[in-house]
Every structure is written in structure tokens, then in C-alpha cells.
Amino acid sequence: MYLRALTGLADDGTTTCSSEELAAAAGVNSAKLRKDLSHLGSYGTRGVGYDVEYLRYQIAREIGVTQDWPVVIVGIGNLGHALANYSGFRSRGFRVVALLDADPRRHTEVVAGLEVRSFDDLESIVAEHDVSIGVIATPAVAAQDVADRMVASGVTSILNFAPTVLSVPDGVDVRKVDLSIELQILAYHEQRKAVAPGSEVVS
Amino acid sequence: MYLRALTGLADDGTTTCSSEELAAAAGVNSAKLRKDLSHLGSYGTRGVGYDVEYLRYQIAREIGVTQDWPVVIVGIGNLGHALANYSGFRSRGFRVVALLDADPRRHTEVVAGLEVRSFDDLESIVAEHDVSIGVIATPAVAAQDVADRMVASGVTSILNFAPTVLSVPDGVDVRKVDLSIELQILAYHEQRKAVAPGSEVVS
DNA sequence: TATTGTGAACCTGTTCACAGCA
């Protein structure tokens, strides 16, 4: 978040900023921002603030986005398409090296400049490009199988868009994004908005 | 999460489950699950466990997914396409009532059975369908404008996929999904995996 | 007896408030 906020400030031509300004741009409070940054080191100047470009580099280095991360995407349905074309990955140091799908009918397709390949090619692709991050965009039923194959072939981080809890061995990280849970949370609050203000008020 | 886990159990024909089983299916610890459920009421039976179907209904009612939520999606690029076609929305009580895009060239398209309409139609659509939830899948630069228009037309909950911090008035909820931040988090852990085990070891 | 529901302990991350420093 801070990295993106700093990039935004840099694009606006800002060369220096206070914790207050950066916190506003990132949508957090300034004390939290200072504490967070303090874990990386003392990159600010008291009485002045932070140098945008310097801080940006320090954060990028710390979180590892100065290097290039090869990524495979499995499951080239609607979501897989969107992910393959998502420009935000490329611009943050992620390079999609292969798109895989179990359905042979998709293997003729070319998406985002890459041909969709057979899921059987997973092992060779992971080995060839030294891939450690995999993205699962398959239906829920296939997700655990895909995860197992990914882990077996050497992937150690998985971003899971399928609505299932994956079980993986220790040492493998999984992050889950569930689009409909986000909507459910909003719906929950909506429901409460409708009730709370006039709660118990007789019609 | 619990709702989805319960649906899974119900599909397997399970009619009753302990906190231990449900917690495993949802990927949390059983004490947390019991505490979470206790906030809704006492729907379990000591010595026995929970009735899957009964608990499922109680949770669904509590979070508001027993009702139908009309939703508009703005920005029908790759991600908008994927969201429009995402079956998880429909199955959880969300109904996409309109797809809007500022680019007139897209207005001929039909996506997921809906024609893509002009962004100018936002107000009338929100009014007609009584929409309270909007989804923003536009580029970052357009997101704040879209949010402002949504709020002005009566939307009170926004799911934002654009990589920007939106500012909205009190009473409006915003949730943000940033796909590349998820990958960055994985990359960060990957980087540490590579360093930590043999840290400080001389080559 | 098996399992829930929950007070208390614990832990983690946030905010406050101010000393330290350019």
C-alpha cells in the first residue's frame, strides 16, 4: 500500500513527504505508518519527512519487488483471462510465464500473448522457469488437485481464487481471495444499515 | 466461510457436525468457531454438535444472504468480464442488474447475457432496481469519479478493484480487493524463505 | 460422556503522546 502511495506521489512530482501526507495517501493513520516504517529502519528525517524515491526503493527492496517473479496461472476461464491480462502484475515485478488449463479445447487459445498449454506441462514449466508462485483460478473441485501438483513440482506459494480451503504441507504459503465473501460482507453491513437507524421504530 | 463449509458438508450428506469438524472444514480452530457462533445465539446442542441445515439457515439469515441483492458493475474490461460471469455471485444471492462502461465502443457488447450500457445510465438503473451495492472494476484514474457518481445516485456499499484509496462520505462502506498486493505478500514470504534457512551461512 | 458456550488469559496490532533529533 505504501509502495503504491509513494509511486503515486512520485508521479505527481513530489520528492519529499511527511508521515501525515503519506498516511493520508495510503488510507491509514500517521502513527501506524511511522511504526510500520520503523520496522524497516530509520529512513525519515526528523523535522522534514521522508524522501519519496529513497523510501520507495527501500520498501521495494524489503518486500522483494525489485526482483522478477515468474508466475504460472492454472485455470483459464473468465477469471484466469482477467488475471492473465492484468497489467498490475507485470508492473509490480510479476511475470506470467505460462497459462495452463486441463480442458484441451482451450489449448488453441492465445491469451495475453501466451498460448494456453496443457496442465501436464506444469512440472516442466516450473522447472524450466524456476517458478515458485502459482495462481489457481479453477473451479473449486479441481483446486486441491492443482495445488497438490503445484507443490509436488516445486511451487511454494499459492494464490487461490477457488472457493475452497486448500491443505498444503508446512513451508508452502497459501493466500485466498474470495470475491463473493467480499460482497457478502458489504451485504451484511447494508442489511444492518437498513435496520439500525430506525430500529424498533413502529411503522 | 462457515456458510460455505456448511454448504459443503450438506452436499456430502452430513446432517450434524461438531465444532471440531466444522472448524476443520473452514480452516480455523474450534474454539474460535464456537465463540463466533455464540455471537449469533446458541444453535448447538451440548454433547452432540450442530445441525448442519439449521445452522446454515441461521448464518445465512444473519449475514443477509437470504435476500436478493441487486448489483451494478462499472468497468467492463477483463476483470469486469470475469466478475460479470462469476457464478459465485449469483449462487450467493447477488444479482448483477447492469454492466456499465464509459467507453462507447463497448456498448455493443453483450456480456453474461447483459448488454453493456453507458455509464450515464447509472442513476436511472440504481433508482429502478434499488441498487445499494456497486462494483468498480475500472482503471485507477476513473475509480474516484465512478465512486462519487455511485454515491450521488444512492449506492451505499462499494467493492473496489481499482488500485486506489477511495474517499467516500460517512455511511458508505468501501471494501478493496487488490490482486497484486496478494502476490506481493507471497513474494515477500518467498524472498524470506530463500534467505532464512541458510541465513548468515558462508557460501 | 461428549460437546457446547464462555470467562479469563493471552497475544497482536493500533493509537497515543512525547522524547529525541535535524
Add this chain to the structure above:
DNA sequence: TGCTGTGAACAGGTTCACAATA
């Protein structure tokens, strides 16, 4: 003087451990 860096207070959520109970 203005802003960072940080100890201390605080808040919220998680886990433990056990009394309550079907």
C-alpha cells in the same frame, strides 16, 4: 520548530480451559 521514532497504554480478536448441560 516540526516531524520522526518509539515506549506505554489501549483495543480487538484468539486461544485456553472448564463449568454447564443435552
